[in-house]
Amino acid sequence: MFRLFRSSVSRIFFLPLLVMSLSWPLLAQQSVEEKPAFISDALFVYLHSGPGNQYRIIGTINAGQQITFLTEDNDYAQIRYDGDKTGWLPKEYISFTPGLVTQLDTLNQRVNSQQLQLQQLEEERNNLNSQLNSAIAERESALEQLAQANRAYEQLKGQLQATQTSIWQNPMVIGSAILLIGLIFGLVLPSLWPKRRDSERWM
Structure with a gap:
């Protein structure tokens, strides 16, 4: 009876440990998440079909190329590259920060973008200078x-001032003006005298 009890207890105790030991590699493999990574600045890296040199070489990958880190096994890591291709390579060739090649490409792109913006600003400045000059x-x-x-x-x-001055300095103009004034007085004054005489008679 005691032996049966001890065997049942041992089975109950070791069964969870056995399950955990069997599921531990799967849990460890699932705990590794996919994340972006880069190939270090080596000349080229061989890709293997499995996690070790004993697996056949399936190709190479360029230095600085962006990849996706999938999982790892001992000193090897599985990556995805060129869309949907996968392969294994030593973990030492993987970096999670951009390498010098990638940084140089990024800097070149920034320089080209800034040069394009500078060229556009130069054209705008020339147009504004042309408008300002116009x-x-x-x-x-x-x-x-x-x-x-x-x-x-x-x-x-x-x-006009010279013409007006020259007109009044002309003797003919002066004589014509005197004649016109005399004519006006000659016509107006006689018409005034009879009225005065008539008014004196009525008085």
Whole structure:
């Protein structure tokens, strides 16, 4: 009876440990999440079909190439590259920060983008300078036309004053003016005298 009890207890006790030991590799493998990574700045890296050198070589991968880290087994890691291809390579060739090649490409892209923006700014500056020069030329032309108009006005004003002065200095004009004044008095004064005489008679 005691032996039966001890065997049943031992089975109950070791059964969870057995299950945990069998499921531990699966749990450890599932705990590794996929994450982006990069190939270190080596010349090239051989890819194997499994986690070790004993597996056949299925290709190479370029330095600095962006990959997806899938899982690891001892000193090897499984990666995904070029869309849906997978392979194994030593973990030492994997970096989770961009390598010098990738950083250089990123810097070149930034430089090209900044050069394009600088070129666009230069074109805008040239356009603005052209518009400013056109506005300055139009302003100078308007000022010149205004100055010409002022000079023409002064000339006409001087000519008019000279004409008026020359008219009154002309003896014929003076004599005509005196004659006209005398004629006016000659026509107006006689018409006033009879009225005064008639008014004196009535008184």
